Amino acid sequence: MASCCSEIEEQAIPVDTRRFAVIGNPNSGKTTLFNALTGLKQKVGNYPGVTVERKEGAVRVPSTGQLISLIDLPGLYSLTPRSPDEVIARDVLLGRQKGEEKVEGIINVVDASNLERNLYLTTQLLELGLPLVVILTMNDIAEREGRKVNQKSLETALGVPVISINVRKNLGVKYVPDLIATLPSALANPRELHYDLPSLVQRETAELRDLILVDQPDKSSSQAYAEAISLLMAGEIAPEEARRYSSSLLKHVVQDKEVFDATGLDYTSVIVESRYGWIESISAAVIEKTGDNAIPGHKPATPTADRVDRVLLHRFWGYVIFFGLMALIFQAVFSWAQFPMNLIGGAMDSLASLLHHHMPAGPFRELLIQGVIGGVGTSLQFLPQILILFFFLGLLEDSGYLARAAFLMDKLMSKVGLHGKSFIPMLSSFACAIPGIMATRTIDDRKSRLVTILVAPLMSCPARLPVYSLMIGAFIPLRFRGLTMFCMYMVGTVLAFTMAWLFKKTLLRSAPPRFFIELPPYHLPSGRAIMQHMVERSWLFLQRAGTIILMVSVVLWWLSSYPKHPSLPPAQQLTHSYAGVLGKAIEPAIKPLGFDWKIGISLVTAFVAREVFVSSMGTIYAVGDNDASLRSSLKADPDFSPLKGICVMLYYVLAMQCLSTAAVVRRETNSWKWPIFQLVYMTALAWIVTFAVWQCGSALHLGQRAAPAVSAIVSHSTAVIGQLR
Amino acid sequence: MVLTLERNSAEMTDASSSIAVPITQLKPGKRGIVAKLDGAPGLRQHLLEMGFTKGTAIEFIRQAPLGDPIDLRLRGYRLSLRRAEASAVLVFPTE
Numbered sequence: 001m002a003s004c005c006s007e008i009e010e011q012a013i014p015v016d017t018r019r020f021a022v023i024g025n026p027n028s029g030k031t032t033l034f035n036a037l038t039g040l041k042q043k044v045g046n047y048p049g050v051t052v053e054r055k056e057g058a059v060r061v062p063s064t065g066q067l068i069s070l071i072d073l074p075g076l077y078s079l080t081p082r083s084p085d086e087v088i089a090r091d092v093l094l095g096r097q098k099g100e101e102k103v104e105g106i107i108n109v110v111d112a113s114n115l116e117r118n119l120y121l122t123t124q125l126l127e128l129g130l131p132l133v134v135i136l137t138m139n140d141i142a143e144r145e146g147r148k149v150n151q152k153s154l155e156t157a158l159g160v161p162v163i164s165i166n167v168r169k170n171l172g173v174k175y176v177p178d179l180i181a182t183l184p185s186a187l188a189n190p191r192e193l194h195y196d197l198p199s200l201v202q203r204e205t206a207e208l209r210d211l212i213l214v215d216q217p218d219k220s221s222s223q224a225y226a227e228a229i230s231l232l233m234a235g236e237i238a239p240e241e242a243r244r245y246s247s248s249l250l251k252h253v254v255q256d257k258e259v260f261d262a263t264g265l266d267y268t269s270v271i272v273e274s275r276y277g278w279i280e281s282i283s284a285a286v287i288e289k290t291g292d293n294a295i296p297g298h299k300p301a302t303p304t305a306d307r308v309d310r311v312l313l314h315r316f317w318g319y320v321i322f323f324g325l326m327a328l329i330f331q332a333v334f335s336w337a338q339f340p341m342n343l344i345g346g347a348m349d350s351l352a353s354l355l356h357h358h359m360p361a362g363p364f365r366e367l368l369i370q371g372v373i374g375g376v377g378t379s380l381q382f383l384p385q386i387l388i389l390f391f392f393l394g395l396l397e398d399s400g401y402l403a404r405a406a407f408l409m410d411k412l413m414s415k416v417g418l419h420g421k422s423f424i425p426m427l428s429s430f431a432c433a434i435p436g437i438m439a440t441r442t443i444d445d446r447k448s449r450l451v452t453i454l455v456a457p458l459m460s461c462p463a464r465l466p467v468y469s470l471m472i473g474a475f476i477p478l479r480f481r482g483l484t485m486f487c488m489y490m491v492g493t494v495l496a497f498t499m500a501w502l503f504k505k506t507l508l509r510s511a512p513p514r515f516f517i518e519l520p521p522y523h524l525p526s527g528r529a530i531m532q533h534m535v536e537r538s539w540l541f542l543q544r545a546g547t548i549i550l551m552v553s554v555v556l557w558w559l560s561s562y563p564k565h566p567s568l569p570p571a572q573q574l575t576h577s578y579a580g581v582l583g584k585a586i587e588p589a590i591k592p593l594g595f596d597w598k599i600g601i602s603l604v605t606a607f608v609a610r611e612v613f614v615s616s617m618g619t620i621y622a623v624g625d626n627d628a629s630l631r632s633s634l635k636a637d638p639d640f641s642p643l644k645g646i647c648v649m650l651y652y653v654l655a656m657q658c659l660s661t662a663a664v665v666r667r668e669t670n671s672w673k674w675p676i677f678q679l680v681y682m683t684a685l686a687w688i689v690t691f692a693v694w695q696c697g698s699a700l701h702l703g704q705r706a707a708p709a710v711s712a713i714v715s716h717s718t719a720v721i722g723q724l725r
Numbered sequence: 726m727v728l729t730l731e732r733n734s735a736e737m738t739d740a741s742s743s744i745a746v747p748i749t750q751l752k753p754g755k756r757g758i759v760a761k762l763d764g765a766p767g768l769r770q771h772l773l774e775m776g777f778t779k780g781t782a783i784e785f786i787r788q789a790p791l792g793d794p795i796d797l798r799l800r801g802y803r804l805s806l807r808r809a810e811a812s813a814v815l816v817f818p819t820e
């Protein structure tokens with residue numbers, strides 16, 4: 001997986017390194033190119049205060065040996081600010097993003113098979129007056145469809161260097177750094193693009209540009225012109241933007257708009273249409289009709305993607321294939337992950353016993369074994385599921401199928417105010433909410449993305465299974481077990497959609513998100529790109545989530561182990577530890593749910609991970625980890641009724657009992673507000689629902705301790721028929 | 726260096742009707758040429774930037790099985806829009 005260029009040592013990038021921004025349409029191959037150039041040595045983070053991801057990498061120029069620094073900007077169709085992505089991109093390019101050094105030039109990735117729309121962004125970039133080079137990709141697809149782009153003609157038409165490469169096959173990528181290095185650090189004569197604009201528009205825009213230059217003289221003329229256009233095109237100017245300009249200037253903008261209105265001129269249409277007019281003339285000049293398409297009068301063949309979509313988007317077969325794929329992925333993440341997860345679990349156990357043997361007994365050893373290995377082991381266990389899910393997501397996205405999935409599911413999602421793109425993250429959350437939440441990156445609308453993140457953990461994940469298994473195995477007659485399990489899953493799913501609907505109606509109200517999704521041509525997925533993606537996402541998970549999980553696991557270990565009572569058996573030790581005290585302390589809060597302090601302690605300790613509930617209960621009932629004996633103990637406990645068992649399960653369906661999830665939410669939303677809110681609302685939801693069920697159930701004397709004879713029969717047949725797995 | 730370029734008018738295929746209808750009223754497989762855009766300024770601007778300028782040829786490929794969203798082809802690429810927003814695009818049907 002070495003990048004095409006020599007490996008960059010992990011050293012600080014020297015201060016005088018030249019910096020360039022990489023920008024292009026989504027699906028243009030920009031990210032693949034960026035990864036191919038910079039390899040895995042990338043710095044990934046967030047821009048301050050927003051959820052926009054910041055990616056920076058470096059590449060060495062073969063001919064000079066110099067390092068150049070590349071900033072990967074979000075995939076955009078246009079610089080017109082509609083979302084934080086565009087605002088950040090514009091600000092970075094204009095050199096006004098806080099904390100960012102200026103970029104010297106722009107590397108614009110352009111998809112040849114989709115030339116006109118890609119060139120729209122190019123026109124906006126050219127207007128900025130920065131040195132620019134165009135990297136033309138996917139010309140092979142364009143050629144296949146009979147509309148090859150002539151690279152030399154494009155170079156002449158645009159007036160900037162153009163290189164044609166094939167990122168997927170890694171052809172030509174190695175020439176890119178040298179090409180970038182040839183860019184000057186500033187354009188000597190930044191040209192002004194004069195589209196065929198009405199004179200009124202030209203005049204007013206130029207006037208506004210001059211006003212901006214008066215206020216900010218060190219700005220280049222092109223940049224001021226670009227800003228003038230942006231101000232005049234904007235419906236309302238965002239406050240962050242308005243702050244950059246004097247009030248007299250803003251007043252001038254308002255007056256200009258009134259002038260345009262009075263003459264019946266739609267400024268935006270005029271600008272956009274003239275940009276496209278210019279683009280159309282270029283495309284006529286640079287596109288060569290190839291193959292059959294060159295034959296005069298020949299009607300271009302239906303593109304391959306359209307033909308494939310007749311099946312994949314078929315009203316019946318489309319859905320069959322879709323659900324089949326979803327079932328496959330679900331199954332894969334669910335069961336294929338088992339083996340590696342067991343391996344990791346086994347490795348952790350071996351490591352623990354190794355330490356146990358070789359270290360002197362004492363608190364430090366316990367800290368390492370129970371706190372660190374216990375905590376780290378928990379997060380490591382998610383790794384196989386994350387890797388598998390991201391493998392499949394990578395396949396779906398890279399091949400182009402993901403967009404089709406969103407297309408098929410959008411109607412359903414929109415009923416709750418969500419997005420077609422929310423479907424896959426929510427489905428993935430049945431396997432594990434963590435990769436599901438990470439997968440919400442594909443959702444551009446901030447509020448839809450947040451709602452999806454907030455409800456994702458309500459989809460029952462495998463970590464809840466030990467709890468379901470325990471309670472169902474102890475209290476539910478065999479023939480109702482499958483049904484009960486299914487009901488638990490249903491409760492979670494229904495509430496997820498309900499809460500999504502509720503959030504969309506109240507807190508995170510926004511206009512129904514604009515569903516503009518491009519259905520890209522189908523590609524054979526690139527194994528390399530997918531691997532890189534998998535590794536990157538997993539590494540990010542381990543890094544950030546791992547540190548928080550580790551810290552809190554250590555704290556929880558400490559709470560469960562201290563103060564020490566050496567004379568007491570383990571069950572009592574837990575009961576008398578700080579965790580036990582906490583469990584007893586919260587008892588009043590959970591008593592209305594039918595819970596007692598024993599459950600309370602287990603809830604506290606299980607916050608690290610849901611499965612810990614079972615081991616905690618095992619400790620308290622003094623039966624260790626043995627499933628069967630724990631079930632019998634619960635059944636034998638006169639205070640533990642089937643109704644209580646159901647209530648515990650219900651609480652588990654809905655409550656946020658997963659620290660790792662909170663850590664990932666924190667990272668993905670770049671704030672503490674949302675994970676805390678999620679914790680609060682889910683706990684409240686769990687409490688309310690469990691309360692309702694317990695109180696009503698008790699009042700109706702449902703599921704209480706059956707007569708001794710009946711419960712003897714039940715437990716006997718249960719033991720005979722075997723465990724639920 | 727100043728570049729001044731002429732705007733070529735888009736190739737106009739013969740319109741079979743000079744009444745503009747929302748693109749959502751076309752039957753699957755039919756084409757049209759953009760006449761104008763209705764709707765809120767923000768939506769219009771977004772549509773324009775995605776290439777829905779006057780005179781652009783659009784093909785209505787299909788609608789999703791549940792009726793929404795719809796699948797369009799323009800300027801060599803495929804775009805999917807919800808009906809509510811797509812209805813802002815008024816076209817002259819061409820075949």
